[in-house]
Amino acid sequence: MSIAPNRLTTEEYQINFSDIHPPFETADAALVEANRCLFCYDAPCIKACPTSINVPKFIKQITTDNIKGSAHTIFLSNIMGAGCSKVCPVEKLCEGSCVFNLMDEAPIAIAKLQRYSTGIAMENSWQFFKRKSSSGKKVAIVGAGPAGLSCAHMLSREGIDVTIFEKESKGGGLMTYGIAAYKVTPQFCEEELNYILAIGGIQVNYNQELGKDFSLTDLQQNFDAVYLAIGVGLARKLDIPGEELLGVEDAISFIYNLRNNDYATIPVGDKVAVIGMGMTAIDAATQAKRLGAKEVTMLYRRTKEEMPCTQHELDIAMLDGCEIKWLVAPKELIGIDGKVNQVICSKMHLGEPDASGRRSPVETGETFLLEVDMVIKAAGQMPFEKLVTDYQLQNKNGKIMLDNEAANLRGVFAGGDAVNGGKEVVDAVQAGKDGAARILQHLGITQ
Amino acid sequence: MADISSNFLGIKSPNPFWLASAPPTDKKINVLRAFEAGWGGVVWKTLGSQVKNVSSRYSAVNYGGHKVMGFNNIELISDRPLDINLLEIEECIKLFPDRAMIVSLMADNDKSSWHDLIKKVEDTGAHGLELNFGCPHGMTERGMGAAVGQDPEIAKMVVEWVMEKATIPVITKLTPNVHSVVPTGKAVVEAGTHALSLINTIQSITGVDLDTLVPNPYVAGKSVFGGYCGPAVKPIALKFLTTIAQNEITKRVPVSGIGGVSTWKDAVEFLLLGASNVQVCTAVMTHGFRIIEDMCDGLNNWMDEKGFNTLEDFIGKSVDTITHWEDLDINYHHIAKINQDKCIHCGLCYIACEDTSHQSINMEYGNPYNKYTIKEEECVGCNLCQLICPVNDCITMEEQRVAPEYLNWVEFQKRGLPLNDH
Numbered sequence: 118m119s120i121a122p123n124r125l126t127t128e129e130y131q132i133n134f135s136d137i138h139p140p141f142e143t144a145d146a147a148l149v150e151a152n153r154c155l156f157c158y159d160a161p162c163i164k165a166c167p168t169s170i171n172v173p174k175f176i177k178q179i180t181t182d183n184i185k186g187s188a189h190t191i192f193l194s195n196i197m198g199a200g201c202s203k204v205c206p207v208e209k210l211c212e213g214s215c216v217f218n219l220m221d222e223a224p225i226a227i228a229k230l231q232r233y234s235t236g237i238a239m240e241n242s243w244q245f246f247k248r249k250s251s252s253g254k255k256v257a258i259v260g261a262g263p264a265g266l267s268c269a270h271m272l273s274r275e276g277i278d279v280t281i282f283e284k285e286s287k288g289g290g291l292m293t294y295g296i297a298a299y300k301v302t303p304q305f306c307e308e309e310l311n312y313i314l315a316i317g318g319i320q321v322n323y324n325q326e327l328g329k330d331f332s333l334t335d336l337q338q339n340f341d342a343v344y345l346a347i348g349v350g351l352a353r354k355l356d357i358p359g360e361e362l363l364g365v366e367d368a369i370s371f372i373y374n375l376r377n378n379d380y381a382t383i384p385v386g387d388k389v390a391v392i393g394m395g396m397t398a399i400d401a402a403t404q405a406k407r408l409g410a411k412e413v414t415m416l417y418r419r420t421k422e423e424m425p426c427t428q429h430e431l432d433i434a435m436l437d438g439c440e441i442k443w444l445v446a447p448k449e450l451i452g453i454d455g456k457v458n459q460v461i462c463s464k465m466h467l468g469e470p471d472a473s474g475r476r477s478p479v480e481t482g483e484t485f486l487l488e489v490d491m492v493i494k495a496a497g498q499m500p501f502e503k504l505v506t507d508y509q510l511q512n513k514n515g516k517i518m519l520d521n522e523a524a525n526l527r528g529v530f531a532g533g534d535a536v537n538g539g540k541e542v543v544d545a546v547q548a549g550k551d552g553a554a555r556i557l558q559h560l561g562i563t564q
Numbered sequence: 565m566a567d568i569s570s571n572f573l574g575i576k577s578p579n580p581f582w583l584a585s586a587p588p589t590d591k592k593i594n595v596l597r598a599f600e601a602g603w604g605g606v607v608w609k610t611l612g613s614q615v616k617n618v619s620s621r622y623s624a625v626n627y628g629g630h631k632v633m634g635f636n637n638i639e640l641i642s643d644r645p646l647d648i649n650l651l652e653i654e655e656c657i658k659l660f661p662d663r664a665m666i667v668s669l670m671a672d673n674d675k676s677s678w679h680d681l682i683k684k685v686e687d688t689g690a691h692g693l694e695l696n697f698g699c700p701h702g703m704t705e706r707g708m709g710a711a712v713g714q715d716p717e718i719a720k721m722v723v724e725w726v727m728e729k730a731t732i733p734v735i736t737k738l739t740p741n742v743h744s745v746v747p748t749g750k751a752v753v754e755a756g757t758h759a760l761s762l763i764n765t766i767q768s769i770t771g772v773d774l775d776t777l778v779p780n781p782y783v784a785g786k787s788v789f790g791g792y793c794g795p796a797v798k799p800i801a802l803k804f805l806t807t808i809a810q811n812e813i814t815k816r817v818p819v820s821g822i823g824g825v826s827t828w829k830d831a832v833e834f835l836l837l838g839a840s841n842v843q844v845c846t847a848v849m850t851h852g853f854r855i856i857e858d859m860c861d862g863l864n865n866w867m868d869e870k871g872f873n874t875l876e877d878f879i880g881k882s883v884d885t886i887t888h889w890e891d892l893d894i895n896y897h898h899i900a901k902i903n904q905d906k907c908i909h910c911g912l913c914y915i916a917c918e919d920t921s922h923q924s925i926n927m928e929y930g931n932p933y934n935k936y937t938i939k940e941e942e943c944v945g946c947n948l949c950q951l952i953c954p955v956n957d958c959i960t961m962e963e964q965r966v967a968p969e970y971l972n973w974v975e976f977q978k979r980g981l982p983l984n985d986h
Contacts, residue, residue: 152629155954158911161932180629214932216908220955 120364120491122384124409130380133407137299137433138203140232147233151179153217154225161214162227167547168195172211176230188238189245191231196270197263199235200292200309201543202228203301206396208429210543239312248318249276254560257282257340259327262290263542264533265346266313267549268556273318275553275562280340281319284326290348291534292542294373297400299407303376333508337528342556345510345517345524345531346549349498349539355392359450360494364457368393368401368495375404386491388412390460391439392447395425398495399434405493406437413439414487418446418465418478448484450492460487498539505535522555530556566867567874568860570604570841572818573733573758575691577604577664577841579860580875581831584822584843585609585668585694585737588853590642592652596659601853602860605664607761607843608653610641610696612670612681613708617643623770623780625796634796635846636770638781638788640702641670646684654688665689666735670696673707675725682729692732694820695723695757697748698739698764700791710764713739716751723755735820738762738804740797745804749814760808761820761843763801765791794846798824802837809838809883826855828862835875836882890973898961899943900924900950902936906958909933913949913959921948940964 125133141147154176162172171190178187191198207213207228215224238245254277258265261283269279287293289306314321325331327347336343352367354360364386375383389410391402394417406413415434417424420443424431435441444465451459464483471477502515511518511525516538518524524531532548534540557563570580582605583589583598590609598606617640625634642649657665667690671677685693697713704711712718719736726734736752738745740763749760767789772779779787801823808814821839825831826847834842847855872878902913902925914936917925924942928935950959 148629155910155912157909158915159927159934160911161909164932216910216933219908 120384120386123381124385134298134380138229140236141229147179147230150226151176151230155216157216161216162211165210165214167541167543168550170194170198172227175234176225179230179234184234184237185243187234188243191235192245195543195546196267196313197309197542197546198231199239200301200306201546202232202235204292204296205541205543206427206429209427239308244315246274246316248273248316251278251318252276252562254278254341254562255280256342256344256556257336258344258346260290260346260348261288261321262346262348262533263292263545264549265290265344266310267546268344268346268532268553269319270313270316271550271553272556273316275557277318279319281321282325282327282331283321283323286323288321294376295369295397297404298375328504328507333529337526341528341560343529344552344556345529345535346533347501348534349500351499351501352494353497353499355447355494355496357447357449359452359457362450362452362457363455364490365450365492365494368397368493369498371401371493372397372404380408383408385410386489388489389491389493390487390489391415391493391495393417393495393497395495395497396430399426399430401493401495402434402439403437406439415439415441416445416447416462417443419467419475420444423475444478446478457489457492460489460492462487500535500538522552528559566864566872568863568867570875572820572841573692575664575733578662579604580835580841581856581859582607582664582666582820582841582843583848584845585696586845587639588845588848591644592656595656598853599656599660599663602856603663603853605666607666607668607694608649610668610670610699611646611649611685612641613672613706615640615643618783620781620783623790625770632794632846632850634770634792635794635849636765636768636790636792638701638790641696641699650684650688653690657689664691666692666694668694668696670699670703670708678722678725679729682726686732690732692735693730694735694737694761695726696737698737700739700741700765700767701788710739710741713748714742716747719748720751720755723752723757727756733758735759735761737764739764740766740800740804744807746807746811746814749808750811753813753817757817759818759820760814761822762808763804763823765793766797766800768792793824795824795826798830802833805834805839806837806883806886809880810886828859828866831859831863832866835879838880838883840879892972893970894973894976895965895967895969895971897966898945898963899940900938900945901960901962902938903958903960906955907936908955909936910954911936912952912954916948916952921946925949
């Protein structure tokens with residue numbers, strides 16, 4: 118047993134990491150699906166979308182051969198509409214609320230249709246928004262992820278001069294660095310970033326990290342307003358013995374490496390245990406399998422009822438051959454020569470509801486051993502608590518607290534994962550819109 | 565099993581489904597394929613004056629992702645040599661003696677041309693003649709087709725010529741490009757035609773190409789008005805048919821119903837409104853002759869379920885239910901009811917009623933599903949919500965009479981009852 122790269126042929130890597138939700142191959146195929154849409158009034162799909170995309174309208178526009186109008190409708194609500202069409206858990210958002218579900222009919226393939234229109238718009242570089250002439254106001258945004266980009270685009274439309282400070286060398290945030298490759302490629306993320314920045318008036322300074330390369334005070338002094346879209350980043354520790362052993366990695370860095378290197382260079386174990394059952398846990402487990410791990414076992418301390426991932430995501434993991442163990446928590450990681458080779462697993466049962474409202478897992482006292490050579494921790498990400506506390510930003514466990522989008526420091530606003538603790542890309546896009554609207558008020562640009 | 569065989573003016577066919585005079589019936593190979601598939605009869609594509617066709621010839625109206633809701637053509641009558649047509653007609657009759665063979669005719673506008681043509685066609689052994697007084701394009705510019713059917717006097721004159729010569733049943737086909745088909749219908753019945761058929765196609769432009777800016781169908785940068793047909797024209801055909809079935813003179817002769825017949829259900833509707841059989845064209849041009857199987861099967865099953873043994877048991881049965889508006893019962897009232905178990909909360913009923921009807925549907929906000937209920941006191945029973953609801957039987961119209969007795973408009977006025985009270 119060992120952790121090793123180069124487990125598969127180039128063709129195998131290509132197949133394993135190809136688009137899991139392929140687009141419509143032809144306009145006719147998109148039309149057949151678009152024509153199924155009932156064009157609901159006050160449609161549930163609009164309400165279920167955090168950015169309130171007018172779904173029936175953009176689908177209707179596909180049926181009238183008005184693809185420009187369709188893409189415009191989408192981007193008007195969500196400038197990352199193309200990316201969201203690939204990464205949104207639509208089964209619990211728009212498609213999950215489609216009225217066809219109530220007829221036991223397959224819901225409209227909203228994401229696929231959204232991808233169709235936005236894809237054509239991006240291929241043709243159709244720009245729907247014109248930046249107003251410069252207002253002379255300057256806003257700094259920290260973080261070029263979905264919240265930051267959405268905010269920047271909205272501000273630039275109103276003639277604000279925006280500077281984004283990004284700690285990585287590429288924009289896109291978790292879209293670029295934290296999502297399974299079979300959903301969205303880094304190359305697409307770059308195209309989407311360029312599409313958004315094409316409006317002009319947005320300067321992105323890469324490799325600039327808050328607290329290292331510049332301070333919040335610098336920004337407050339040099340800009341009319343600051344928007345913090347710093348996300349979350351720190352992987353939650355398991356706080357069990359053996360966490361420091363070789364072969365124990367957190368899912369964030371595992372996926373980060375996958376996004377920045379050739380698949381063949383990414384080492385993976387023969388027998389991999391993934392701790393957690395969120396979207397990131399699924400992305401780590403499925404990609405470990407797709408990199409050539411022989412066995413992938415997912416451990417979750419609660420039951421299927423409480424799992425944070427969607428059924429659709431779970432299905433992907435199960436179809437990939439990942440084994441799922443419910444009501445199991447790692448108690449200790451055992452190693453030989455400093456390398457992990459066993460997980461002592463506690464069998465759990467559900468006790469009283471905890472703060473999250475979910476019944477909390479309690480040890481039964483029974484344990485078993487799981488043979489492994491790699492452990493991927495996906496027990497959640499934590500906000501940058503120290504950073505925000507150091508800047509005296511009011512926060513709750515590191516999550517920045519807001520009053521009408523504004524932080525407790527004058528001229529400082531925030532949004533996205535840094536505030537909500539980690540939600541979907543589409544939630545971050547909406548947060549960026551809300552933040553921009555509030556900043557525009559603050560600057561006296563709008564009422 | 566019901567008996568779906570048809571007897572039209574003594575012309576027998578195993579079912580009441582004939583193919584209309586059109587491209588599907590213009591030569592032996594098509595007609596034999598149709599008979600093999602099971603069609604009861606054909607009306608051979610119009611013979612007569614010599615013509616030359618153009619390219620292209622057809623265009624269509626698509627709707628909601630469905631192709632060919634309506635169809636139009638600018639093709640003329642048969643452009644094949646008359647002697648070949650006659651020979652092939654004779655061969656088809658010999659190969660399928662149990663099927664109806666009617667031949668459509670459109671001679672030049674003089675008696676001898678008609679007489680010559682009738683003689684030649686009767687020599688083939690054909691069972692009947694159909695006079696094409698309806699073709700709305702091309703031939704009209706030469707004083708034929710619809711130009712004849714639109715003028716009762718001319719139509720009458722031509723039928724009189726025909727009746728002097730014909731020894732087999734004569735069906736006169738009427739054009740719908742008139743405000744009423746009755747004047748021409750009366751004229752040709754009085755001139756002696758044995759039967760009528762309707763409708764022929766309706767003059768139309770199906771659309772304009774938004775790149776070339778030339779209407780369809782395209783012929784070297786130009787187009788002409790074409791003859792419209794297909795599912796979209798059925799309601800117009802049924803209306804014209806009913807006026808013929810209700811007129812004292814025209815109702816004396818049987819009618820072959822034409823216009824958008826695509827399924828057995830359409831056919832039953834034509835028969836209920838007075839047609840003795842139906843003719844089909846667009847439906848086979850879009851799906852092939854195989855559709856005859858379900859047409860026969862569906863008709864048979866429906867007749868069994870309804871207890872009708874023969875077509876005569878229900879032909880014309882609905883004609884008397886079409887009345888004058890002033891005879892309608894004003895005391896009849898029904899209102900919509902939404903079955904909440906079936907409702908999928910699409911809101912289509914609400915927005916239609918709110919924007920365009922009587923604001924009779926209440927919307928209770930929900931996330932993500934709103935609840936929709938009928939405001940009974942506001943509902944006028946217009947049917948709009950039921951018509952657009954995507955779920956079968958989710959919205960039903962429940963009878964709630966204003967008063968038990970029948971009351972019509974004439975009586976209503978006599979009694980001086982209040983207006984503006986639905």
